[in-house]
Every structure is written in structure tokens, then in C-alpha cells.
Amino acid sequence: MSDVVLNNIGKTYPNGYHAIPSIDLTIEEGEFIVLVGPSGCGKSTLLRMVAGLETISQGDLMIKGAKVNDKEPADRDIAMVFQNYALYPHMTVYANMAYGLKNRGESKEVIAEKVTSVANMLGLEELLERKPKQLSGGQRQRVAMGRAMVRDPKVFLFDEPLSNLDAKLRVQMRVEIRQLQRKLGTTTLYVTHDQVEAMTLADRLVVLNKGKAEQIGSPMALYNKPATPFVAAFIGSPSMNLLPANLDEQGICLSDRLSLPLVHDHRGSIIWGIRPEHLEVVDEANADFALRIQAVESLGAETLIHGTVDLGVKQEPMVVRLAGPHWPEINSLLWLKAPLDHWHVFDAVTQQRL
Amino acid sequence: MIENRPWLTFVSHFSLLLGIGVVALPVWVALVASTHPSSAFGAGEIPLWFGDQALENWRSVFLGEASSGVDVPVWYMMLNSFIMALGITVGKLFISLLSAYAIVFFRFPFRGACFWVIFITLMLPVEVRIVPTYEVVANLDMLNSYSGLILPLIASATATFLFRQCFMTMPGELIEAARIDGAGPIRFFFDILLPMSRTNIAALFVIMFIYGWNQYLWPVIITTDDAYYTLVMSIKRMLAVDQGDIEWNHVMVTTLLAMIPPVAVVIGMQKLFVKGLVDAEK
Numbered sequence: 001m002s003d004v005v006l007n008n009i010g011k012t013y014p015n016g017y018h019a020i021p022s023i024d025l026t027i028e029e030g031e032f033i034v035l036v037g038p039s040g041c042g043k044s045t046l047l048r049m050v051a052g053l054e055t056i057s058q059g060d061l062m063i064k065g066a067k068v069n070d071k072e073p074a075d076r077d078i079a080m081v082f083q084n085y086a087l088y089p090h091m092t093v094y095a096n097m098a099y100g101l102k103n104r105g106e107s108k109e110v111i112a113e114k115v116t117s118v119a120n121m122l123g124l125e126e127l128l129e130r131k132p133k134q135l136s137g138g139q140r141q142r143v144a145m146g147r148a149m150v151r152d153p154k155v156f157l158f159d160e161p162l163s164n165l166d167a168k169l170r171v172q173m174r175v176e177i178r179q180l181q182r183k184l185g186t187t188t189l190y191v192t193h194d195q196v197e198a199m200t201l202a203d204r205l206v207v208l209n210k211g212k213a214e215q216i217g218s219p220m221a222l223y224n225k226p227a228t229p230f231v232a233a234f235i236g237s238p239s240m241n242l243l244p245a246n247l248d249e250q251g252i253c254l255s256d257r258l259s260l261p262l263v264h265d266h267r268g269s270i271i272w273g274i275r276p277e278h279l280e281v282v283d284e285a286n287a288d289f290a291l292r293i294q295a296v297e298s299l300g301a302e303t304l305i306h307g308t309v310d311l312g313v314k315q316e317p318m319v320v321r322l323a324g325p326h327w328p329e330i331n332s333l334l335w336l337k338a339p340l341d342h343w344h345v346f347d348a349v350t351q352q353r354l
Numbered sequence: 355m356i357e358n359r360p361w362l363t364f365v366s367h368f369s370l371l372l373g374i375g376v377v378a379l380p381v382w383v384a385l386v387a388s389t390h391p392s393s394a395f396g397a398g399e400i401p402l403w404f405g406d407q408a409l410e411n412w413r414s415v416f417l418g419e420a421s422s423g424v425d426v427p428v429w430y431m432m433l434n435s436f437i438m439a440l441g442i443t444v445g446k447l448f449i450s451l452l453s454a455y456a457i458v459f460f461r462f463p464f465r466g467a468c469f470w471v472i473f474i475t476l477m478l479p480v481e482v483r484i485v486p487t488y489e490v491v492a493n494l495d496m497l498n499s500y501s502g503l504i505l506p507l508i509a510s511a512t513a514t515f516l517f518r519q520c521f522m523t524m525p526g527e528l529i530e531a532a533r534i535d536g537a538g539p540i541r542f543f544f545d546i547l548l549p550m551s552r553t554n555i556a557a558l559f560v561i562m563f564i565y566g567w568n569q570y571l572w573p574v575i576i577t578t579d580d581a582y583y584t585l586v587m588s589i590k591r592m593l594a595v596d597q598g599d600i601e602w603n604h605v606m607v608t609t610l611l612a613m614i615p616p617v618a619v620v621i622g623m624q625k626l627f628v629k630g631l632v633d634a635e636k
């Protein structure tokens with residue numbers, strides 16, 4: 001049975017702002033769904049509607065088959081982890097974790113047992129008697145997760161839970177969240193604007209753009225077959241090179257000097273894309289075009305080369321990603337080949353993949 | 355201070371000491387006077403060192419043996435003062451916490467108007483509305499009663515306003531977390547809001563207690579029965595003797611007694627008080 005169903009969900013704020021026009025999403029039991037998109041695209045709004053913190057202006061929200069539109073957050077059987085953790089500052093870690101259970105009227109013994117077992121799972125045994133301000137950021141994060149876990153909810157909701165941690169801890173917590181979620185098998189809705197987090201955590205990704213779901217699918221599906229240029233640019237780092245072009249009998253015509261052969265029956269203006277990691281350095285004879293190098297970023301394991309492609313009328317920026325260290329000269333030419341099976345072609349008008 | 359100039363240190367210490375002297379001298383005089391026989395003041399000079407009558411003076415005042423112009427002993431008036439001050443303080447805190455809670459966290463019609471009406475009462479302290487308030491209290495048959503002493507003074511726009519500010523800085527995520535944890539309005543108030551406003555409540559407690567303890571005009575107006583006299587009132591009574599000399603030694607003992615509870619409250623709650631004034635622990 002599907003766990004959470006969003007049916008034509010929309011949100012209009014009281015000031016008239018149409019934050020989310022309409023979203024349909026069916027989440028299976030135990031699935032890890034990541035909502036990702038640029039700032040202000042409505043990720044938090046959507047999550048908060050599922051949580052019950054924001055009213056639903058339109059559509060139906062079903063959790064385990066029951067419509068919960070008008071239920072209080074506490075009655076929806078969800079648990080939420082906030083960006084700033086939102087721990088009760090005057091309560092100990094134990095009391096923080098126990099508070100939801102206490103309000104549900106569980107007995108002291110049951111509470112103690114549940115809190116202890118979750119604390120063991122998260123390595124919080126030593127910290128139970130401390131107050132939140134006596135904890136490090138990572139520990140607070142863990143307590144916030146513990147508080148969500150003791151309630152044994154049907155759905156976990158996370159709103160950018162890792163964005164206040166330093167880079168190293170973020171990676172560690174990311175792995176931990178994933179493992180815990182697998183172990184507990186709890187359906188999870190996770191909001192982030194970090195695409196690495198999104199790719200590594202998700203069973204399925206929902207890419208939001210201005211309140212619309214641009215594409216829903218597994219991280220690999222989104223990487224390999226982005227439905228729109230927006231998704232193509234958003235998923236993958238550095239993002240995909242996208243160039244405006246024209247499709248005609250000869251193929252893809254980037255400018256009057258440069259065209260790439262392609263047999264396709266679509267005609268008209270398109271957007272042509274290729275990922276930086278799929279471009280190959282070749283000799284001049286086999287090359288599709290040349291890149292004038294402007295900057296080189298060596299990261300050790302890989303090298304990012306930024307440059308421009310001369311299209312006659314204008315220079316289009318392009319990034320190439322090569323394995324291992326390279327030291328090409330600035331302003332020299334790099335001959336590149338774009339293998340046909342890695343091309344992405346989008347209609348410039350409808351923004352859809354061709 | 356990073357600067358370390360000897361003369362600066364000297365000047366600042368000197369002015370501090372001077373200030374302390376100015377403030378403390380009257381207290382010192384009262385303390386000293388309370389240890390002399392009443393005749394010591396007759397000559398018009400003020401003794402500056404302790405006399406030998408301390409125990410005697412304090413005992414007689416405390417047990418009401420000294421003539422104070424009031425029919426009840428001082429300890430009884432202290433009790434009255436205490437009941438009044440505590441009643442006013444607790445009442446003010448209770449009412450203003452509830453009204454601030456309603457104004458900040460509940461959406462009801464004319465919410466803003468309600469707040470401003472409360473705010474406007476800042477312009478109407480007891481002294482301004484004393485005649486109509488007396489009328490109301492008299493009609494309700496509350497003259498010469500504790501409720502008459504307390505109730506007209508417990509509405510507090512100041513405290514409501516301060517609690518409103520305090521509640522408004524409560525992080526939104528915390529309120530939402532409590533909602534998800536199933537805390538209804540009452541639980542939220544007692545489990546989250548009250549403990550988190552602890553320091554503000556303590557600070558206001560101190561201020562309100564002193565305000566209540568030092569009430570003079572209102573008790574004078576509505577009490578005619580000595581059984582409801584407060585300590586602060588009785589000092590005035592002691593100075594208004596019909597014939598004979600004012601017993602300064604006994605007046606001073608009473609004055610000192612009247613100072614002790616506010617001082618004790620300030621000292622006892624100093625830590626929380628300062629915390630409540632400077633930081634919000636959030």
C-alpha cells in the first residue's frame with residue numbers, strides 16, 4: 001500500500017502568493033523521497049503542508065489511506081526534524097525525547113524503554129542528562145533525530161537538517177541518516193538544496209522549480225535522462241553545459257561555423273547539453289570543437305577546466321571535467337569530442353526533452 | 355576596561371564611594387537611631403554611632419508594646435504588607451502572562467485593538483483613577499479587605515507588554531516542534547512557555563513585589579480598620595502623634611523592618627533577575 005499520497009496539492013499563502021500550483025506524488029512504504037530545488041521554490045512549504053504546520057489550500061493529502069488534510073500535526077503520526085533542531089532549551093536530552101510520548105499519555109516505563117533504546121541506537125546514552133546548550137551541533141542534530149525516532153512515526157520529515165553542520169560532519173550524518181532509515185524502514189520526506197545530499201540519500205528525487213515538480217525519479221534516472229534543462233542544470237556538479245542551438249536537416253547547428261550531425265525529425269530552436277564529465281579530449285582531427293581555456297581547477301582526483309567555445313557571434317562558456325591532474329596552459333586550445341550517446345537535447349520552447 | 359591609568363582608577367573609585375555614601379547614609383542613620391533611646395533625638399543632633407538600646411527598641415516595636423498609633427503589632431502589619439505585596443505580584447504576573455499569551459499566540463478578532471487598549475492603561479495608574487476605583491471597590495463592599503487592597507492594583511500593562519515582547523522572540527520552529535509533539539495550548543503554556551520565560555518572570559517578580567510592598571496611597575484610602583494596616587502606612591501614622599515627642603527610635607526600627615523584605619527579595623532573586631534583564635537564554 002502506498003504510504004503517503006499527495007493528490008493535486010496546492011498552496012496559496014494568505015497574501016495571495018501562489019507558492020505551489022499543483023503537485024501529485026505517491027510515496028511507497030519505506031521510500032526515501034528527497035525534495036530538492038533552488039531557494040524559494042516551495043520545498044519547505046510542501047513539507048510543512050505534509051506536517052500539518054501549514055494549511056493545504058487545495059487537493060488531498062493521504063497518509064496510510066486516510067485523508068489527513070484537517071488533522072493536527074500531532075494526530076498525523078509524523079515526526080519532523082528542523083533545520084535549527086528546535087530542541088526545548090530548558091529540558092534535558094531525555095525530557096526532550098520523552099516529551100511527545102508523555103503528551104500521548106504513555107506510561108513512564110514505556111517512555112524510559114523507548115528513549116533508552118533510541119539513545120543507544122544513536123550513541124546518546126552519555127548525554128541524556130544534559131541540556132541542549134551543553135551539546136555540540138552534531139550532538140544536537142542527533143538528539144533532534146532521536147526525538148523524531150522515539151515516536152515511531154509513519155513518516156519522517158526533514159527540513160534541511162544538515163545545513164548547520166560543517167562539511168565533514170554533514171557527510172557523516174548523511175550516511176548515518178541513510179543507514180538509520182534503511183534499518184527502521186520508515187517512509188521519509190527530506191528537503192535539501194544540496195544536490196549531493198539529494199543524490200546520495202534519495203530513492204526518488206523530486207526536483208521543484210517555482211512550486212512545480214519538474215521531474216520525479218531515481219537519482220540515476222534524473223542524471224541520465226533529465227526531463228528539462230532546469231533538471232539537467234540542477235542535478236550533477238559541475239552542472240551540465242547547455243548551449244542554445246537549432247535543429248535542422250544537417251543536425252544540431254550551434255552557429256553557422258559549428259554544427260553536429262544528428263538525425264532527428266524535430267525542427268526549430270533547441271537546447272543542446274552535455275555533462276562536463278562526458279566530454280573527451282582528442283586530437284584536432286577527431287574533435288567536434290575547441291575550448292579556449294580560461295581557468296583550471298585542480299582537485300587532485302579530478303581537474304575542472306573552464307573555458308569558452310567560439311560560436312562566431314558569441315562565446316559560450318563550457319566546463320570540462322577530467323580524471324586525474326592536468327596542467328593545460330591558460331588561453332591555449334583544448335580539442336574536445338562530445339560522444340553522441342551522452343547528448344541531451346531539449347526543445348527550447350516547451351523546455352521538454354526530445 | 356583596558357586602560358590602566360592610576361588617576362582614572364582613583365577618580366572612578368572615589369565617585370563610586372561617594373555615591374554609595376550618599377545612598378547609604380540615611381540607612382546608616384536609621385540603623386544607628388534604632389539603637390538609641392528616643393530622647394537622643396530631642397536635642398536635635400543625630401547620633402552617628404550605635405547606642406545600647408538596640409534589643410529593647412526592636413523587641414518593643416516588634417511586639418507592639420511601643421505606642422505606634424496603630425492597634426495591631428508591627429509583625430501583624432508586616433504580614434498585611436506581605437499579603438498585599440505578594441497578592442499584587444502574583445496577580446499581576448498571572449494576568450499579564452495570560453493576556454500576553456492570548457495576544458501573541460491566538461488569532462482572534464480585534465487582537466491588535468485588545469493589545470492597544472491594554473497598552474493605553476499605562477496612562478491610568480491607581481493615582482489617576484483613584485476616585486472611581488474607590489467607588490467601585492466600595493460598592494463591591496471590599497473596603498477593609500485583602501481583596502480590596504490587591505485587586506485594583508493587579509492589572510499591569512507594563513508586564514503584559516514585556517511578556518509580549520518575550521513571547522514574540524520565541525523561535526517559530528520551537529512552537530512548531532511542540533505542536534508536532536502534541537502539546538495543546540495549555541501544555542504548551544506550562545511546559546514550554548513558562549519555563550522558557552523563567553528569568554523574565556523572576557525579574558518582573560522582583561520589580562512588582564517592591565511596587566506592591568511600597569504601596570501607600572491606595573491602602574491609606576481604603577483601609578480604616580487597623581487590622582488591614584500595612585507597614586508603610588504605619589510609619590506615617592507614627593509621625594503624626596497628637597501630643598508629646600515622636601519616638602524616632604521606634605520609627606526607625608519600623609522603617610528598617612519595612613526595608614528588609616524588598617531587600618531580601620532582590621538579594622534572593624538577584625541571579626535570575628540580572629539574567630532576566632540582560633539575556634533571554636534562547
Ligand SMILES: Nc1ncnc2c1ncn2[C@@H]1O[C@H](COP(=O)(O)OP(=O)(O)OP(=O)(O)O)[C@@H](O)[C@H]1O
Nearest residue numbers: 013015017019038039040041042043044045046193
Ligand atoms: N508565510 C508566507 N507568506 C507568503 N509567502 C510565503 C510565506 N512563506 C513562504 N512564502 C513564499 O513561498 C515561496 C516558497 O517558500 P519556501 O519556504 O517553501 O521555500 P524553500 O524552497 O523552502 O526555500 P529555502 O531553500 O530557501 O528554504 C517563497 O517564494 C516564499 O517567499
Ligand SMILES: [Mg+2]
Nearest residue numbers: 043044045159
Ligand atoms: Mg526552506
